[in-house]
Amino acid sequence: MKLKRRYFLVGAAVALGAGMFGVVWSNDAAMARAKRLTTGKGESSFAGWLKIGADDTVTVYSPHIDFGQGSHTALAQMLADELDADWAKIRVEQAPADYAFGNAALAKVFAGQMSGHPDVVGHLPDPVFGLLARNAPIQITGGSSAVRATGQYGMRVLGASARLALLAEAADRLGVPQAELTASDSRITHAKSGKVLRYGELAEAAAERPLANEPTLKARGAYKLIGQPVDRLDIPAKVNGSARYGIDVTLPGMRVATAIAAPVRGGKLQSIDPAPALAVKGVEKIISLDDAVVVVASGYWPALKGARALAPKFSDGGNGAISSASIHTAQAQRIAEGKPDKDVHSGDLAAAFAGAGTRQLTADYRVPFLHHATMEPFAMTGHHAGGRLEVWGGTQDPVQTRNLLAKYAGLSVEDVTFHPMIMGGGFGRRFPPYTQIIEQIARVAMQVDYPVKIIWAREEDVRQGAYRPQSSARLKAALGADGKIAAWQSDYAQFADATAEAGLPYVVPATAMRHYKTISNQVDAYWRSVNASQHGFYNESFVDELAHLAGQDPYQFRRAHLPAGGRHLAVLDAVARRSGWGGALPAGTGRGIALVESFGTICAHVVEASVKPDGTPLVHKVYAVADCGMVVNPRNAEAQVQGGILMGLSTALGEAITLTGGAVDQSNFTDYPVLKLADAPVIDVHFIESDAPVGGLGEPGLPPAAPALANALFAATGRRIRALPLVGQAG
Amino acid sequence: MPVIARVNGESVSFNADDDTPLLWALREELGLTGTKFGCGIAACGACSVHIDGVIARSCSVPLASVAGKAITTIEGLGNQGGGSEAAPHPLQVAWIAHQVPQCGYCQSGQLMAAAALLKTAPRPSDAEIDAAMTNICRCGTYPRIREAIHAVAGQAADQTGAVA
Ligand code: FES
Ligand code: FES
Numbered sequence: 102m103k104l105k106r107r108y109f110l111v112g113a114a115v116a117l118g119a120g121m122f123g124v125v126w127s128n129d130a131a132m133a134r135a136k137r138l139t140t141g142k143g144e145s146s147f148a149g150w151l152k153i154g155a156d157d158t159v160t161v162y163s164p165h166i167d168f169g170q171g172s173h174t175a176l177a178q179m180l181a182d183e184l185d186a187d188w189a190k191i192r193v194e195q196a197p198a199d200y201a202f203g204n205a206a207l208a209k210v211f212a213g214q215m216s217g218h219p220d221v222v223g224h225l226p227d228p229v230f231g232l233l234a235r236n237a238p239i240q241i242t243g244g245s246s247a248v249r250a251t252g253q254y255g256m257r258v259l260g261a262s263a264r265l266a267l268l269a270e271a272a273d274r275l276g277v278p279q280a281e282l283t284a285s286d287s288r289i290t291h292a293k294s295g296k297v298l299r300y301g302e303l304a305e306a307a308a309e310r311p312l313a314n315e316p317t318l319k320a321r322g323a324y325k326l327i328g329q330p331v332d333r334l335d336i337p338a339k340v341n342g343s344a345r346y347g348i349d350v351t352l353p354g355m356r357v358a359t360a361i362a363a364p365v366r367g368g369k370l371q372s373i374d375p376a377p378a379l380a381v382k383g384v385e386k387i388i389s390l391d392d393a394v395v396v397v398a399s400g401y402w403p404a405l406k407g408a409r410a411l412a413p414k415f416s417d418g419g420n421g422a423i424s425s426a427s428i429h430t431a432q433a434q435r436i437a438e439g440k441p442d443k444d445v446h447s448g449d450l451a452a453a454f455a456g457a458g459t460r461q462l463t464a465d466y467r468v469p470f471l472h473h474a475t476m477e478p479f480a481m482t483g484h485h486a487g488g489r490l491e492v493w494g495g496t497q498d499p500v501q502t503r504n505l506l507a508k509y510a511g512l513s514v515e516d517v518t519f520h521p522m523i524m525g526g527g528f529g530r531r532f533p534p535y536t537q538i539i540e541q542i543a544r545v546a547m548q549v550d551y552p553v554k555i556i557w558a559r560e561e562d563v564r565q566g567a568y569r570p571q572s573s574a575r576l577k578a579a580l581g582a583d584g585k586i587a588a589w590q591s592d593y594a595q596f597a598d599a600t601a602e603a604g605l606p607y608v609v610p611a612t613a614m615r616h617y618k619t620i621s622n623q624v625d626a627y628w629r630s631v632n633a634s635q636h637g638f639y640n641e642s643f644v645d646e647l648a649h650l651a652g653q654d655p656y657q658f659r660r661a662h663l664p665a666g667g668r669h670l671a672v673l674d675a676v677a678r679r680s681g682w683g684g685a686l687p688a689g690t691g692r693g694i695a696l697v698e699s700f701g702t703i704c705a706h707v708v709e710a711s712v713k714p715d716g717t718p719l720v721h722k723v724y725a726v727a728d729c730g731m732v733v734n735p736r737n738a739e740a741q742v743q744g745g746i747l748m749g750l751s752t753a754l755g756e757a758i759t760l761t762g763g764a765v766d767q768s769n770f771t772d773y774p775v776l777k778l779a780d781a782p783v784i785d786v787h788f789i790e791s792d793a794p795v796g797g798l799g800e801p802g803l804p805p806a807a808p809a810l811a812n813a814l815f816a817a818t819g820r821r822i823r824a825l826p827l828v829g830q831a832g
Numbered sequence: 833m834p835v836i837a838r839v840n841g842e843s844v845s846f847n848a849d850d851d852t853p854l855l856w857a858l859r860e861e862l863g864l865t866g867t868k869f870g871c872g873i874a875a876c877g878a879c880s881v882h883i884d885g886v887i888a889r890s891c892s893v894p895l896a897s898v899a900g901k902a903i904t905t906i907e908g909l910g911n912q913g914g915g916s917e918a919a920p921h922p923l924q925v926a927w928i929a930h931q932v933p934q935c936g937y938c939q940s941g942q943l944m945a946a947a948a949l950l951k952t953a954p955r956p957s958d959a960e961i962d963a964a965m966t967n968i969c970r971c972g973t974y975p976r977i978r979e980a981i982h983a984v985a986g987q988a989a990d991q992t993g994a995v996a
Binding site: 170338383523527740748770775 | 856860865872920932933936967969975
C-alpha cells in the first residue's frame with residue numbers, strides 16, 4: 102500500500118485566505134461520537150476538538166501526533182487565541198484513534214459547505230480536497246501540515262466559533278446586547294454593569310448553540326498567543342522521566358518479545374529450529390510469521406538472547422543480487438538512455454543549449470539511502486482478550502494504524518482499540534503502511550493469551566528501516582550571453598516523481614525536469630523533507646557550479662535569478678546580511694549558501710566550514726533565515742529549524758545505508774553515525790514574517806543544509822562535492 | 833542470589849539474572865521507565881544513569897556488577913538533597929527554561945550526563961561539554977543543551993560568589 106504524494110502538498114489550500122470559506126459545524130454522527138468519546142460530567146464539547154469544563158479547563162484534542170515538533174502546543178495556541186481563553190487553563194490531549202477525530206470529520210463539514218458553494222469547490226486546490234475529503238478517515242501527521250492546515254482551518258475557526266457561542270449565551274443570560282460584551286482570559290465581561298461570567302459556567306448551554314460557519318478571525322495585530330514564545334506543554338514530563346512513550350507501556354502479566362525479519366527485504370521465513378532459543382532461561386514461545394521470527398520471553402533481555410541463539414533460514418525473495426552499486430548502475434543507465442517516465446518542460450531547451458557554446462555544464466550527482474534513526478526504536482504492546490484487541494504504540498496516523506491492526510488481526514475495526522503514545526522521534530519513519538511492527542503486534546497478540554510488548558533491537562531498527570530513497574541525477578545547464586542561466590535540465594532517477602522539488606525558485610527561460618522511475622527491494626518511504634532533501638542538494642550545488650562557471654559570486658548569481666521584491670530574494674538577502682557574506686574569513690575556511698523552498702516555507706542557509714588536518718569537514722557556523730508566513734511559536738520554530746539543520750548536516754557528513762546482496766550493511770550507531778554535540782555548529786536562526794500563507798516548519802530547515810555545506814567546502818578547498826555523504830571525500 | 837543495590841536512595845533486591853543489563857532490570861523489574869533504550873551497545877547514551885555518582889551506560893552494565901552500589905536514575909535526579917518536597921535538579925529547571933527537549937526520548941540520558949559533568953566540572957568549558965556530552969540526540973537539541981548547561985554553571989558560580 103502506498104501513500105499518495107499529494108498528502109504533502111496541502112499548503113496550497115492556505116492560499117485561499119482564511120475568509121474564503123468557513124466551516125459548517127454539522128451536528129452529525131461523527132460529532133456526536135466525538136462528544137461521547139471525550140466528555141464526562143461537567144464537560145461540554147464543541148465540535149469534538151474542543152472541550153470546556155465547568156472549572157474553566159479548556160482541552161484541545163489534536164488529531165496530529167506530536168513527536169517533538171511542538172505542534173500540540175502550537176495548535177492549542179491557535180485555538181486559544183481565537184477563543185480568548187486563559188492560557189494557564191489550557192490542556193492538549195491526543196485525539197482518540199477514531200474516525201470521529203480523523204481529519205475526515207473536518208472534511209465532511211468542508212464538503213457540506215462546498216456543496217452549497219460550487220464556486221468555492223471550483224477554487225479549492227485538488228491537494229487540499231484530497232487531504233481533507235477524499236482520503237477518509239485519516240489522522241496523518243506529515244508534510245509539515247499540522248499548523249498550516251489543521252491549525253489555520255480547524256483550530257482557529259473552531260476557537261472563534263466557540264467564542265461567539267459563549268458570547269451569545271452570555272448576552273442572553275445577562276439580557277444585554279452582545280456588542281456590549283468583551284471576552285478575555287476565559288471570561289466575558291459586561292463593562293457597563295461590571296458583571297462577569299466565566300466560560301466554565303457558560304459552556305454547557307453555549308455548546309448547544311449552533312456554531313458560526315464563517316467567524317471573523319483575528320487580524321494579526323490582535324493576536325495574544327499566536328506569535329508568542331510560550332513554553333511547550335509537553336516539556337515538563339520530558340525532563341523527569343515521567344513522559345510515557347510506546348516502549349514504556351507495562352501491563353500486568355505482560356511478556357516482552359523481539360523480532361528478527363528477513364535480512365533481504367522481500368524474503369520469507371523458510372525454516373526455523375526453535376530449540377536453541379527455547380533453551381534460554383525466560384524464553385517462552387517462538388512465533389513464526391511470514392517474513393519474521395518473534396521470540397516471546399519474560400523480559401527483553403531473555404528475548405534478545407533467545408533471538409541471538411536462533412539461526413532462521415530466510416529466502417531472499419529473488420532480491421539477492423540487489424546492491425547500492427547495482428541500483429546506481431541502473432539509475433545511471435536509465436538516465437543515459439534518455440527515455441523519461443515523465444518530462445515537464447518549459448521554453449526552447451534545444452535552442453538554448455545550441456546557442457550556448459562552451460558556457461555549459463553537465464554534472465552527475467547522487468545520494469544514498471538514509472535511515473530516520475529515531476531514538477526510540479519500534480515498540481508496540483498488544484493484548485487480545487474476549488474477541489477484542491487493544492494496542493499501544495506511536496505512529497504518524499492512529500486511525501490508519503487501527504484499521505491495519507484490524508486487518509491483520511482479522512477483527513472488525515470496532516473490536517480494535519489503538520492508544521497513540523508519545524513517540525521518540527518520527528521524521529517520516531512511523532507512517533503505518535511501512536511501520537512493520539503494526540502487523541507483527543497484531544499477529545503475535547492474536548496467538549497468545551497474555552499482553553505482549555514487541556521491542557525491536559537497534560540492529561533490527563537500522564536493518565529493517567524504510568529509507569530515504571537512493572537517487573541519482575544528471576544536471577545540465579547553459580549560460581546565456583548575459584551570464585545568466587539560459588537553460589536547465591534535470592534528469593533524475595529514483596522511485597517517485599519529484600517534479601515539484603526538482604523545480605527551481607530561479608527564473609530560467611528554458612527548463613526540463615525529467616523523472617526516470619527505478620525500483621529496488623526497499624520501500625519508498627518519507628524521510629524528513631522527503632524529495633527536497635536530495636533535490637535541494639542537487640540544485641543548489643549545481644547553481645553554485647554555474648555561478649563559478651559564470652565567474653560570479655554565488656550569492657549575487659542567485660540574486661540575479663530571483664524576481665525583485667519577492668519572498669525568495671528577501672530570504673536570500675537576509676541570510677547574506679546576517680552572515681556577513683563577502684567578509685573576511687580565516688584561511689582555510691569557506692562560506693557556502695543555499696536556498697530551498699519546501700512545504701510552503703522558504704529557507705536559506707549560509708554555512709562556514711573548513712577541513713580538519715585529518716581531512717574531515719568541520720562545520721563552524723550556520724546562519725539560517727526562514728519565511729514561513731506566520732510564526733506561531735518563535736522559540737519552538739527556532740528549535741525545529743535547528744533540528745532540521747543538524748539532521749541535514751549529520752546525513753551530509755556521514756550517514757548512508759548501503760545494500761549488499763539485497764541486505765542492509767549497517768547495524769547500529771557505530772556504523773550509522775549520527776552527529777553528536779561536539780560536532781554541532783553554532784546556529785543562528787532568523788524568521789521573516791510575511792503575509793504569505795502559513796508554511797510548515799518541521800522539515801524546511803533541512804534541505805539547504807547539505808548543499809550550503811558542500812558549497813562552503815568548495816569555497817574552502819576548490820573541490821566540488823557531487824555525492825553524499827562526505828565521509829572519506831573531503832581533503 | 834539476588835543482587836542488592838541502592839536505587840534512588842532505596843535498597844532494592846533484584847531478581848533478574850546476573851547477566852541482565854542494569855537498564856532492563858531498572859525498566860522491567862522496578863518500572864523505572866525514565867531510563868531509555870536506544871542502542872544496547874553503549875553507543876547512544878539514552879540509558880545513562882549514575883553508579884556511585886559516576887556516569888554509566890546501563891545497557892552495558894551487567895546487573896551483578898552493581899551489587900552494593902548506589903544507582904541514581906532520572907526519577908531520582910531531583911531531591912538529591914534529601915529534602916521532603918520534590919525539588920528538581922537545577923538542570924531540570926534549566927532544561928524547561930531553555931525549552932530543550934523535542935521528542936524528549938534522549939533527554940533523561942542527556943540530563944544524567946550533564947549532571948555528572950557538573951559534579952566534576954562545576955563551570956565546564958565548551959571543550960569539557962564537548963567531551964562529556966556524547967549522547968545522541970536525533971532531534972538536534974544540542975545547541976540548547978549547551979546553553980542550559982552553561983546557564984546552570986553560571987548560577988552555581990554566582991552562588992559561590994555570593995557566599996564568598
Ligand atoms: S542504550 Fe545504552 S548507550 Fe544506547
Ligand atoms: S529530543 Fe528527540 S532525540 Fe533528543
